[in-house]
Amino acid sequence: MDITFDMFIETEIPKDEVIISRTDLKGIITYANDTFAEISGYSPEELIGRPHNILRHPDMPKSVYKDLWDTIKAEKSWSGYVKNLRKDRGYYWVFAEVSGVYKDGKLVEYKSIRSWVPKEKRIEMQKIYDEMRRKEKDNVRAVCYIPVDLYDSLTQKAKEKEITVEKLLQELVK
Ligand SMILES: Cc1cc2nc3c(=O)[nH]c(=O)nc-3n(C[C@H](O)[C@H](O)[C@H](O)COP(=O)(O)O)c2cc1C
Numbered sequence: 484m485d486i487t488f489d490m491f492i493e494t495e496i497p498k499d500e501v502i503i504s505r506t507d508l509k510g511i512i513t514y515a516n517d518t519f520a521e522i523s524g525y526s527p528e529e530l531i532g533r534p535h536n537i538l539r540h541p542d543m544p545k546s547v548y549k550d551l552w553d554t555i556k557a558e559k560s561w562s563g564y565v566k567n568l569r570k571d572r573g574y575y576w577v578f579a580e581v582s583g584v585y586k587d588g589k590l591v592e593y594k595s596i597r598s599w600v601p602k603e604k605r606i607e608m609q610k611i612y613d614e615m616r617r618k619e620k621d622n623v624r625a626v627c628y629i630p631v632d633l634y635d636s637l638t639q640k641a642k643e644k645e646i647t648v649e650k651l652l653q654e655l656v657k
Pocket residue numbers: 504505506509510534535536537538539540548551552565567581582593594595
């Protein structure tokens with residue numbers, strides 16, 4: 484587990500647009516509409532062929548994705564609120580509906596349609612997901628301000644030891 488540097492810059496999907504994607508049965512992106520590319524900051528070429536978890540934001544609890552996969556594997560449709568990571572480490576919230584694509588009655592792919600989320604709902608879901616991650620003993624978000632000299636010496640020390648800053652911090656508090 485590495486430290487994630489978050490830019491905390493939010494992008495909003497226009498209310499009258501939707502993000503559409505399709506994946507194979509393993510979650511590899513096979514189609515992305517232009518709105519998806521624009522909002523995620525990737526080009527359609529960069530998205531196609533990549534696993535959908537390149538958008539995974541560290542604020543999302545693991546159990547949400549487990550529920551998503553359990554639901555769609557059982558050939559039911561799933562819907563829920565998702566906070567996604569942009570290519571530039573910014574983020575965007577969506578209300579996602581994920582379901583199967585069928586050919587001759589056989590499940591061949593999955594599709595997802597995602598739309599705008601009102602601000603109050605985003606705040607509510609952020610609190611719920613923070614609480615869920617805490618209960619799941621997953622990562623917590625810790626924002627701190629430290630003197631730049633200290634920051635520089637920490638990153639320098641981590642570099643010398645060829646370890647992450649998080650690992651170095653763990654060693655220091657041991
Ligand atoms: C059609 C479809 C759309 C998905 N959309 C997203 C998405 O927008 N963001 C995301 O983080 N995961 C999405 N996922 C789930 C990912 O496949 C993955 O399970 C998730 O990012 C968690 O990563 P992990 O399974 O590697 O822990 C989607 C899956 C499917 C099948």
